Amino acid sequence: MTKIKFIDARFADPDENEFALKRRFELHLRKLRALQDGVSPKVPGDFEDELRWNEDLIAVPLSEKDRARVLRRARRVMGARAKASGLSHLSADDRRALEAFRGGADLVGIASEHRADEIAAAIHAEMPWMAAATDFLWKAMRRSVRVGEPGFRLPPVLLDGPPGIGKSVWSRELGRHLGVPRCGIEGTAEQASFVVNGSQRGWGSAFPGRPLQTIVQSLCANPIVVIDEIEKAGTPTSTKGQAYGLAEGLLPLLERSSAVAWKCPYYQVGFDMSWISWVLTSNSLTTLPAPFLSRLEILRLAGPGKGDLISFTEREGARRGLGVAALSAICEVIEQVADTQELNPRHVARMLARAEAMASSPLLH
Structure with a gap:
């Protein structure tokens, strides 16, 4: 399993808090005062002289004015670090949630071409009528291994076919065999783009999108996100005439070049969403816009015999x-x-x- 930088933010050393900075600055001030007063610096490697030096530092007095100045300096440094982190605008709870990405996010990959063959064979044995989808998956897995990708991502795909043939079941089997989390979204029930992108702060019920929630909860950057019956998703419109269609909201996430630095409306922070495997299903393509379809591999599936x-x-x-x-x-x-x-x-x-x-x-x- 590989780690990647997932969030466009800087995380400071957790041990470098305000109290630790204040102590370090006070020690530095004592050293300067001691040298100004003619105290001999410690001899490197001499344990007894180091004890003498420490005792001399402790004896250096600091006034309340000195301590207040040091505290102000520590707080300015902490404020500058918070601003540089890119997370200072968030609440403490949201910062704690994103703190989990200090060490990056996990990517789950395909171990070998042989493993790719095993996964494809297992899924095909269960659902042979989904051969077109399984063949697309098999070739994508083998290509991922050959080029040495750190993790596996299925190119965005739309499974178009009659209802009830197992398109959603196929995606569940895919997640189970790959060992990655799966996020399911019903196009008929969740029509607005908010479910994918999240909503901006200031709305009555602001929240991050479901794909990002899945990654935050699992710390896995390449989950499978399945959107069922995408053609049945309507396009809600605000009182100002702005459309919030699900298909339109997906456009920047389906393009790898824009998804790699996608900015979340809720957190107002950039995330690398380019490793998500998007699996969409439909019963018809007639209502789906051309710019949306152009970003997908469209596989037309027939029912089982x-x-x-x-x-x-x-x-x-x-x-x-x-x-x-x-x-x-x-x-x-x-x-x-x-x-x-x-x-x-x-x-x-x-x-x-x-x-x-x-x-x-x-x-x-």
């Missing part, structure tokens, strides 16, 4: 502990219905859930 659904039923049924009779009945329904009606894994999951509920129900006498 009859054989895929039967294999999914057998695997998922075995995980749920269903008996042979129940699984055979569900597979028979799929055989009879799949040719005339559109079935997807969501339909099958509901049938499996009903079978599981029936299997666990008490017998009626």
Whole structure:
């Protein structure tokens, strides 16, 4: 695991607080006064002479005026350091939250091309009908290993296809196999760009965006951020006519050149958001703006075939502990219905859930 500088801020030595600076400045003032008074400086390496020197320094008197001047100097230095840090405008709680990035943020990478092959094979075995997405992932992982990237980031991708085929499940499997956090956002429920970018202070309920919250909580700079049904996100407009669309809010985050120094509206600090893996899903592209689509790799996916659904039923049924009779009945329904009606894994999951509920129900006498 690699560490990267994630936040555009400077962190001072935590031991260099106001009290420590005051003591250091007082000691320096005593040394100057002692030398002015003709006290012999200590002999390097002579332990007894060092004791003598320390005793001489302690004997140097400091007036209340001296101590007040030293305290003012220490406070000026602390103020200048706070200003130079880029965090002085934040509350104490927010500074503490960002203090976690003093040593940088973690990047999770792919260990080898062999590991990339294993991940792709495992996901494909679970969801073979998502082959286009898995192939895109596989090539991106192998390329990341070959060029020696410190961490893995999937190029921004839009999975477009019918509802219920497992686009969101595919992204969860991706996060699980990569071992990185996953942030899920529903385009239908959270339409404004605030959910991604955060809102500026001064609003009634100011907050940082969900992707940044995920990174702050996990200290991992390359999570997977999934936005489901992005085409259903509306574009709220303020009373002044300013639009806050989700797609528009994503534009600077999808471009690596702008994401590397993205400024958070809430913290008003720059962050390196360029390592996020963006996975978006849609059922249609018709309502999505061209500038937004131009920043994405668009993969058009078809639903699973009859054989895929039967294999999914057998695997998922075995995980749920269903008996042979129940699984055979569900597979028979799929055989009879799949040719005339559109079935997807969501339909099958509901049938499996009903079978599981029936299997666990008490017998009626």
